[in-house]
Amino acid sequence: MNSAPADVAARICKALGLVGEQGEEVAAAMTVFPTKAWDQAIPQDPLIYRLYELVGVYGPTLKDVIQEKFGDGIMSAI
Incomplete structure (x- = not known):
């Protein structure tokens, strides 16, 4: 399991149609290091x-x- 860089996370959210606050939350979750x-x-x-x-x-x-x-x-x- 790896985290995504911020720019990659933003592109994934855009491709999935996640915009606004929801897209920002999902992108932030994808950039966190897993534990x-x-x-x-x-x-x-x-x-x-x-x-x-x-x-x-x-x-x-x-x-x-x-x-x-x-x-x-x-x-x-x-």
């Missing part, structure tokens, strides 16, 4: 919990930096 949710229980191990906490606090900032440097692709932790 995934991790729906598991909070880790009980102290070290793993600290890493979990670190990602919870700094995750959005790290995500923004990675996307700014490398684009809207997939970053692998493996």
